[in-house]
Amino acid sequence: MSVDFLHILTFSLIGFVIGVFTALIPGMHVNTVSLMLVSFQSPFLIISDIMSVDDYLMPLLVSSSIISVYIAHTFVNIIPATFLGVPEEGVALTMLPTHSLLLKGRGYEAICLSAMGSFFSAVITILLMFSLKFLLSDPVNLYASLKEIMVWIIIAVISVMILTEKSPKAMLISSTILLLSGVYGLIVLDLPLESPFGLPSSSLFPSLAGLFGLSTLLSSVLSKTSMVRQELHEPVFQREDKLSGIVSVLTGSFSGILVSIIPGVTTAIGTIIALVTRGESDERQAIITLSSVNTAVSIATIFNLFVIGKTRSGVAVVVRNLIGAETWKGFLPPYSLLCLLIPVVISASLSLPITCRIGKFLSEKIGKINYQKITWAGISLIIALVFMFSGFAGLLILLTGASIGLLPIFTGARRSSCMGILLIPLLIRFLGNS
């Protein structure tokens, strides 16, 4: 099977444009977008007719578009999270430092840092995955042992999170919040939800939007936070910042690759592993680290289709159903993997400038609006989206999540302890299996 570079390029560009738009829609998950692309293939067929593409190449080309959408999402989804407080799963933790920079008038800088983190992690992840292939599958087969040590990684992450709090009192508060959000996770993550509009619903969106999004916005309303004028200068890096940035991207990329391999461990868990591994760092480095995870996971899940032959994301499932990825045996990577790297490279390279550009545009605009109005708009939007996707039960999940999410804000404990929602159920599942 051979395919024209121009065809892949065109389909990747189409995917990129779709991805930028859909990622800007708050609450729109990339899995929903990719399922929609597979269902409505007729626009693709028209384009393929114009370009006279052979039918048998269509699955590969549609996959290129979907992967392009996926990568664009990991860059652009920081924008609705930062400006409106509506987080997608992968950016629930990232929005905390970006939102805080926004309030200090450095929203544009936050967006640029996030885009840079994502971009450099894309480069690193592609390079790493080529070498890691030989460790993960034949001949070293690290995949199997990684699965075994995951439970210890989770325990270590939880311990570090609690033990590095400032005082014994803060440790106690932090563990209480961790447990509380863990119980919350155990109850809500299996709750069957139905959208009143027949949309695909998952309890992850209302719960994370409550814990991290709505709680942030409510605390802004309660404390009558105002936003200072937005400065629009590019991020400046001192020499040590650059070195620190490299460490952040590497930590983020490794955490992303790690969680992309283990079944059931999601991007959000990757961000918490990265945050804990990276240790104390400033907001800027936290943004770079966390954004790296998000992009690294997406790229690594595409590689994993070929390396370990497993689907580790909704998008990977869609791609495997389309092209039925062949396993990477021997030294050279399979042809279809090489083809699918083209959308990754294109989408990542274009997403970096476009994310910064949109960030700049919105920062300019948002600086002129009263911040309390934006906050109320964000709150209304979250409530409307949660109701649309998951009905009244979703609203209950959202409000409970927000109440739990406010606890660390009011007590001064670390907000990442709310990730107990995913850590505790995951730990119980791993312990149950072993």
Place this chain on the structure above:
Amino acid sequence: MNRVYISGVFAAVGLLVLFALAGITKTPEIELNEISEYEGRKVIVKGVITEIRPTSGGNTLLLLSDGVHDVKVFAFGKRDLFVGDGIAVRGTVQKYQDSHEILADHIYVLERRCTEVKLWQLAENPFKYLNDHINLSCYITRIDGYRLVVKEGNYTLTVIYPLISTEKLDKGDRVRVTGMFLYNPEKFSFYILSTEVMKI
């Protein structure tokens, strides 16, 4: 402190209500013979896969059995499942061509009945695997109607594959064969009665 107290109470009340809601809306686990009473509702059923058929649209149709009753389960996409696997299915009961079937949302493998074996292991100790559901990776060396001859290393074995036509398979293809390892007393030979032969 007051604010902490208020959000704490809200969180606790919310958790209690959600816990009660989870109890009420919990998907019921039902027996296979009860599914007609649950048309249009979400249920969980358990059973063993007795047949797997890929559909023309690239989806999967399973036949699930509890030893007495059979139920068809329709799942989107290709699934990594084998005949003999014990599974739990969460999905919606629907009526299709006069019979009830389950449209699966999630399929959880409870017990893998298939043993992954190499051809040399079968050759060295055939009685260990006799009448077992097995899973084997090998090359096709001959295709004769529904009868395949497969090879790995120095060993060859016959695979009977009556369910689906072998048109899409070619000599030299590397395949994964799933099926039951049986003995044919008339020919003094072992063979696999296959339910799935998949190119890999």
